[in-house]
Amino acid sequence: MPRIKELPLMRLNLIHCQPGRIRVRSRAMLYLKDESETLITGLLNMHYINKVEYSYITGSLLVHFDMETLSTEDVIEIIEGHLGAFSLAAFQRERESKNEVTVNERRLQEESVKDMSRRVGISAFSLAYFAITKGGPKLGIEGWRVNILTMPAIISLMLSSSIFKSGVSSLIKTRRPNADTLTMTAILTALLTGRSMSALVTILLSDIAELMTAYTMERTRKAIGDMLNTGDDEVFVINEDGSLTLKAVKDVIINEVVSIQTGDKLSVDGIVVDGNAYIDQSSITGEFFPVYKGINDVVYAGTIVKSGQIRVKVDKIGDDTTVSRIVSMVEDASSRKAQIQTYADRFSAKIIPLNFLLSGMVYVFTKDINRALSMMIIDYSCGVRLSTATAMSACIHNAARNGVLIKGGNYVESLAEADALVLDKTGTITEGRPKIVTILTVEGVKEQELLELAAATEEDSSHPLAYAILEKTRRSGFVIPNHGLIEVEVGRGVTTTVSERKIFVGNKKYMNENHINFDELSLEINQLEKNGESTIYVADNIKFLGVIGVHDALKENVKRALNRLRLLGFDDVRLLTGDMAFQAEKVAARMNMDDYEAELMPADKARTVLSMQSKGSKVIMIGDGINDAPALAYADVGIAIGNTRTDVAIESSNITITNDDLLMIPSAIQLSRTTMKVIRQNFGLVVGINSVGIVLSAIGWLPVIWGSVLHNSSTIFVVLNSGRLLLKDFERRVS
The missing domain is CATH 3.40.1110.10 (Calcium-transporting ATPase, cytoplasmic domain N)
Structure with missing residues (x-):
């Protein structure tokens, strides 16, 4: 796909202009192949447009028009207006395209921290034992097989089975080597040449780095699970004769009726069929006050009955409940990688073949297997990939611990780059309870x-x-x-x-x-x-x-939150509301906003967001997740806060703030910017340290075992640098 100048996605770029004919291009049109017929038909239905030719390969439109009636500016305005209908599809496809992986990497989430800790313990003990016993007992085998069948070699092969599986799998599935392919080759070469201790060192240090990354990811999942605890393990199910049976939640069946008392935490989603109660559902919707629920009202797992008694007909259980869907969306951040994570993966994919090439060249020119082996042991990919994943996971964990649910690493990056802010009024900056x-x-x-x-x-x-x-x-x-x-x-x-x-x-x-x-x-x-x-x-x-x-009173801390956002560089702050103009004007003036629009329909809010993006702004939309759903979806980052309706908040927003405190927004932005700063530091450290190691190895000054120590130690160092984001204070002030 050709590279186009990075203009805003929907902005048209005039390529050439002749009497009665223009060619325009935009990034959006690179992704509208499936909508091409609708796009062309819609333009041809416009008066005085005579012919339209579309090319998704170049992302351009060639339009013939009646020059007696329309000017070039008129045609561009017509095309922009028509193209806006396809904007959401283009946004989604561009994000998917940017996040396409070019190499098949091993997912650390698939291995438990317990298993990885056990492997680190075994490799550390084995390395110490064989160092003391000079390689352990001999097996009495003659010839080249003695190298691969020593005790250190056998243990090395056992410990690195997942690395070998991933390395071979990448070659088969994508026909590209990944970081594990490189490590696998280095370990195998070390074993065949009798350097089993070097192989053990490589495995040990690599496992330590991966263990720290996996531990960070597990803590992130636990923090989200703790914050959105799905309820009690057992519930009382009402039998046909009216009697109660205590039943494990996992055994509850859809359409059964359960009894919920004061103080109970709901474990199911369902509909109230009898009774009434006040329910605290702040963990789901952000509503500060308990909400009255009566017959036919919907209730959610993870919420707490503050007073009253209700009987609930079960609608969703287990992984289908609203709260479980939140957890599953947030905990797997790797499924929504930041662009810098995708860049790290692609950087790794490109640099790994270079390691093989350098190794081969060094061996051809020096005939020294030690130097060639060092070229494969020292690489950039592990440090870059692991430290980036750790930083994103640590950031998401820290935010979740403080009541901010970020649904993927890509939104951490978008949050750090944002420079414009759009807010809904009712329920977002006002209480929403007149x-x-x-x-x-x-x-x-x-x-x-x-x-x-x-x-x-x-x-x-x-x-x-x-x-x-x-x-x-x-x-x-x-x-x-x-x-x-x-x-x-x-x-x-x-x-x-x-x-x-x-x-x-x-x-x-x-x-x-x-x-x-x-x-x-x-x-x-x-x-x-x-x-x-x-x-x-x-x-x-x-x-x-x-x-x-x-x-409708303003929420606490609104003014302070907006002041802090100004200090963070947000120079375009707007109010969009469906409320009356004089109400919007009062709030906008009091909050010193740059602009406001009132009496808007949901589609109008979305159009304003798109208009801002077309001018190059990176937009954060903050709303209540109901009538703001289209704008939340179109924004670079959609944040649901306040009295949100759960399902809409889940589907439309990228970030959900559960404690209804607007000061969390500048804090989250600060954390995301710190995260991106740490990732850039890690890139520099990994490239610098490993480049020195490669040069020293190539000239024969760095032995294989110390090359492994240097490379893996740099990886551990940058992973630790990323891990410090777990300890960063989630301060509610701008430093």
């Missing part, structure tokens, strides 16, 4: 009457403003009166009947549509709106009763 601040009534109407009538109208609603009214009514000890059916006018208001009185509750537009005059309180209402309060109008038949002022 509270009544002001109640104004006309003469002759009491606050209690106004609240009770409004609550009757909003009783069945799930709208946040309705929640504010109902919460205020119940806390005041007022009674919600009996009422008739509730009619909803989406985006305007609701109406019902109370004792043959028709009650209207809604916005200003709803009042005007129903010819209800509210001039009596117009001055007071204007003041409420200037104060940033949302106004809810209440009327009886055609008589205006009063207005309720509701305010």
Whole structure:
């Protein structure tokens, strides 16, 4: 695939322009082969576009147009607008392309730390024993076989079986040698030439480096598992006769009904079929307050019943539960490698054949097997690959330990490179739980009457403003009166009947549509709106009763978090919301944001993110994971925080913050930037130390065994350098 100048993915680059014809190119078009017919048909349906030719090989479009009607700029604008529909597919395919592996490497996650520790212990003991006994007992075998059948050689072959298997597998599957192929060849050559102690040293030091990497990965998985503990091991299952049976979670069957009491942690996903309870689901959704759950509500494994008793019909168990899906997405960071990890793998794939070539050249010119063997023992790939994997895993572990779930190493890198920030308002920088601040009534109407009538109208609603009214009514000890059916006018208001009185509750537009005059309180209402309060109008038949002022308070630490992000170099901070313009303006001004857009649909937010990316920005989108799902998916990094709906947060966001603290975002960015700095340090150290070793070995100054010590010690050193990220303070301040 040809290399194109690294412009933003969706930006068009004008290649040539002639009267009535232009050729444009973009990186996105390299990945739209499957959509080519739709792309061409869509453009041909545009007026005055006469002919379109698409080449996915060069990523270009040749467009013939009516030059009497359209200018070159008009055509480019038309193409950009049409191309935007395919942007998500292009983004996903480019990321997949960048992460394609060119060499088949051994996965350290497939080996347990316990087994690797046992192997290190055996190799260390064997090396010490054979060093003392001068190679151990002799087997009395004559000829060349004596080298391969000594006790040190046999143990070396046993200990390196996984290396041999991986090395051969890579040659068979990808027809390319990997790091294990190189190590395998070095070990085998050392054994055949009677240098079994050198082979043992190579195996021991290599295993120590891999053990540290695997240990870091295991700690990462454990940290995530501890934070998202999936619940109790046993549950009470309700039998047909109503009796209870204590059953292991693994034996529970879908559609069985389980009983959950106060203090229990749910072990299944399911639907409440009886009872009610307040449930703490902060570990899943980030909601600070316990959430009321009644019949037909969905509940999730890993959440805790704070008060109440419920019976839950089991919908998902084990690995299918929401919390298990989070764990599985996060714990295997290697499935979502950072570009620098992919670069490390490709660097290794290219450098390994060079090691073989150097080894062969040294042997041809010097006829010295020792020097040739050193060329294979000393390589760059192990240190680069292991230290990068360790750094990413350590970063993800540290973040998870502090309540930040990063779903792969690629998002660590994207987080470090980001320079623009987009935020949703409701539920992200505000609490998402509006509270009544002001109640104004006309003469002759009491606050209690106004609240009770409004609550009757909003009783069945799930709208946040309705929640504010109902919460205020119940806390005041007022009674919600009996009422008739509730009619909803989406985006305007609701109406019902109370004792043959028709009650209207809604916005200003709803009042005007129903010819209800509210001039009596117009001055007071204007003041409420200037104060940033949302106004809810209440009327009886055609008589205006009063207005309720509701305010959604800003979350704690929002201003401090944005200030710290500014210090970290974010010079484009925007607010995108579906809320009313005057509400957005108030919040944007108070938070000193660069821009804001209001009354947006989800698709509008996604378009704004794409527009910013087309100008070269690396965008972080922070939202609640519901109406922000498209924007979260399009952003370079999507962060779900606040009162998120679980399934959407899992599928749409790249990072989930479980403790609802916006200060975690600058802390996570600092950690990711430190991680990238450590990886670059490791690259320099590995290349520098091993280059010196190769030169010294080539001129015969470095014996084989010390070449192995130098190479593997450098690997251990850079792995340790990466491992220190585990100990880095996840500070909530910018240093």
